[in-house]
Amino acid sequence: GAGVSQTPSNKVTEKGKYVELRCDPISGHTALYWYRQSLGQGPEFLIYFQGTGAADDSGLPNDRFFAVRPEGSVSTLKIQRTERGDSAVYLCASSFGANNEQFFGPGTRLTVL
Amino acid sequence: GENVEQHPSTLSVQEGDSAVIKCTYSDSASNYFPWYKQELGKRPQLIIDIRSNVGEKKDQRIAVTLNKTAKHFSLHITETQPEDSAVYFCAASRRGPFCYGNNRLAFGKGNQVVVIP
Numbered sequence: 001g002a003g004v005s006q007t008p009s010n011k012v013t014e015k016g017k018y019v020e021l022r023c024d025p026i027s028g029h030t031a032l033y034w035y036r037q038s039l040g041q042g043p044e045f046l047i048y049f050q051g052t053g054a055a056d057d058s059g060l061p062n063d064r065f066f067a068v069r070p071e072g073s074v075s076t077l078k079i080q081r082t083e084r085g086d087s088a089v090y091l092c093a094s095s096f097g098a099n100n101e102q103f104f105g106p107g108t109r110l111t112v113l
Numbered sequence: 114g115e116n117v118e119q120h121p122s123t124l125s126v127q128e129g130d131s132a133v134i135k136c137t138y139s140d141s142a143s144n145y146f147p148w149y150k151q152e153l154g155k156r157p158q159l160i161i162d163i164r165s166n167v168g169e170k171k172d173q174r175i176a177v178t179l180n181k182t183a184k185h186f187s188l189h190i191t192e193t194q195p196e197d198s199a200v201y202f203c204a205a206s207r208r209g210p211f212c213y214g215n216n217r218l219a220f221g222k223g224n225q226v227v228v229i230p
Contacts (some may be wrong), residue, residue, distance in 0.1 A: 004156075033217065042117075042202045042220030043157065056215050091156070099208055099216065101147075104156040 002026070004105035007091050012111045013082055021077040021108045022090045025094030032075050033102060035091040043091055049075060096101055115140040117205050119221035127229050132190045134224045136203035139184065145208035145216070146186045148177060151223070152199045160201075161188070164208070193228045200225050 005024045013019050025032050031050055035043035048068045049061040057067070064082075069075040079086055089109050093102040116139040126132045138146075147162035161185065162167055163177045170177050176189040205219040207220045 031216070035220075040139075040222070042204070042222050043218070045217045045219065048215050048217055050215075056217060077209070096218070101159050101162070102216070102218065104149075104158070106156045 002105030004092055004094050004103050006105040006108050008108060009106065010109045010111075012113065014030075014113050015082060015084060017082050017112075019079050019082055019110065021079075021090050021110070023075045023077070023105060024092075025073060025075070025092070026096075026103055027097050028093035029103075031095045031097060031102075032069060032070070033093045033095075034075070034077050035093065036091045037091055038108070039088075046077070046090075079110075083111075084112050087112045088112060095099075114205075115143055115219035117203060117219050117221040119203055119213060119223065122222070123225045123227070125227045125229060126193050128193060128195060130193055132188075132193055132197070132226055132228075134188045134201055134203070134226070135153050135185060136187070136205075136221050137183075138205040138207065140207070140219075141181075141184065142207050143205040143219075145206045146177070146179060147204050147218070148175075149154045149202045149204065149220075150190050157202060162226045168223055188211075190226075193226075195228050195230050198226060198228045 007022045007023045034046040037043045050058040052072045064080045067077045087106040092105040092108045144165035151156035151157045179186040198224045202223045204220045
């Protein structure tokens with residue numbers, strides 16, 4: 001079956017703009033995670049959804065970052081007033097229940113000029 | 114929060130030799146330790162994981178060992194092959210007993226493994 005997909009694969013934007021990054025988890029996976037991976041670093045946790053609710057958003061760096069998952073499937077990560085420091089690969093992962101393997105998507109490479 | 118460190122940052126091995134990557138963690142409540150392999154430009158993929166009630170786990174050429182007292186765990190790759198060249202990430206989490214708990218992963222910085230043919 002299809003794995004986790006993310007769109008767009010690349011996004012270039014200007015400082016101060018608003019961006020949305022989309023994640024399509026594996027069908028039936030109830031848990032969804034967003035991570036951010038900077039160059040030469042490991043993924044860093046941002047937010048965790050169980051179903052439609054954000055069960056843990058403690059990894060979001062500030063209030064410019066927000067994520068939703070309105071129907072418990074697709075999730076959108078939203079970044080307002082982008083800054084150059086937001087440039088990174090944003091990874092999404094899903095799992096069937098929180099106790100199972102997390103499957104990662106290919107990521108969205110965000111570049112803020 | 115959990116802090117995971119990996120050593121060495123880069124490891125070069127001759128094809129056929131073994132590679133060992135070590136990670137340490139800080140949170141004694143962490144009980145789940147996966148290893149991910151990430152090839153250049155691709156997504157991380159789980160290669161092996163271990164829970165805190167087990168000291169060692171093996172899957173063909175890959176093994177992971179866990180020392181809870183010292184709070185470190187290691188990845189062992191035997192008979193390395195060129196396709197083993199990648200960045201390897203260790204991670205740790207507090208995995209609860211229930212399906213709906215939070216399994217947020219804390220990752221190390223990664224190890225670049227280069228297998229020389």
